[in-house]
Amino acid sequence: MKDPASGTQPAGLSTHGGNVTDQPSNNPRIGLTGGIAAGKSTVARRLAEEHGALIIDADAIVRKLQEPGGRGLAAIVAEFGNDMLTADGTLDRARLGALVFNDEGARARLNAIIHPMVREEAQRIADSATPGQLIIEDIPLLVESGQAGRFDHVMVVEAPLMERVRRMVEDRGMHEDDAHARIKAQATDEQRREVATHVLVNHGSVDELHQAVDAAVATILAVPRDADSGRGTD
Numbered sequence: 001m002k003d004p005a006s007g008t009q010p011a012g013l014s015t016h017g018g019n020v021t022d023q024p025s026n027n028p029r030i031g032l033t034g035g036i037a038a039g040k041s042t043v044a045r046r047l048a049e050e051h052g053a054l055i056i057d058a059d060a061i062v063r064k065l066q067e068p069g070g071r072g073l074a075a076i077v078a079e080f081g082n083d084m085l086t087a088d089g090t091l092d093r094a095r096l097g098a099l100v101f102n103d104e105g106a107r108a109r110l111n112a113i114i115h116p117m118v119r120e121e122a123q124r125i126a127d128s129a130t131p132g133q134l135i136i137e138d139i140p141l142l143v144e145s146g147q148a149g150r151f152d153h154v155m156v157v158e159a160p161l162m163e164r165v166r167r168m169v170e171d172r173g174m175h176e177d178d179a180h181a182r183i184k185a186q187a188t189d190e191q192r193r194e195v196a197t198h199v200l201v202n203h204g205s206v207d208e209l210h211q212a213v214d215a216a217v218a219t220i221l222a223v224p225r226d227a228d229s230g231r232g233t234d
Ligand SMILES: CC(C)(COP(=O)(O)OP(=O)(O)OC[C@H]1O[C@@H](n2cnc3c(N)ncnc32)[C@H](O)[C@@H]1O)[C@@H](O)C(=O)NCCC(=O)NCCS
Pocket: 035, 036, 037, 058, 059, 062, 092, 093, 094, 096, 097, 100, 107, 110, 111, 114, 118, 139, 140, 141, 142, 182, 185, 186
């Protein structure tokens, strides 16, 4: 995985890869990413409601894998021990979070377990797309996990750092130190921009963000699919 702290390029990260999956080529495949609380879900909702996109939510897949009985949870316990379970057998998210957001090596071990499983599940959902439907994979850690090359387009949502921290602290009740630890564990805006084909700057109203989404979709649909074997740029 790309380590934001070291700034090294992860093996397998391509900024020029085309659609390397089995998906029929008339489904534009778009990776959606951005830092925590930047506005990814708001963008995804607009893409679904206004543009009929199929949304594949990596976080939701992770949570399912981590449910009791899930293969993700079993693998986490095998790697990190029974301590990572609460008394009722569910994942102790606070405990695992405290470990992996403060220890790069542990985070890499967790990612090596979970990320390949997420990709498999995502492909299963993508296979259900209708012809021509936009396929959006909302992947918070798209850059960190070196997946940019899997997509025809990469949309990055950016919002001012202080506004993101405010949302996490005021709206979600997170401690400010925890908010910063999560941001530090992720790629930087600059690293995301390196692989972005579309940057949506979310520093205004939700309406303005929607307009930016619509404009990005218009440029994506304007590219003839048969000429779209590689990645375009804005
Ligand atoms: C460690 C866990 C249990 C902590 O759970 P918790 O409820 O406290 O945090 P939550 O999942 O809401 O994540 C908070 C923020 O941290 C980010 N984040 C999650 N995992 C990671 C990671 N491995 N590296 C960097 N950032 C991460 C999330 O994208 C989110 O923005 C959980 O984050 C987890 O299982 N992470 C590994 C799975 C993963 O990589 N998820 C990202 C989907 S691509």
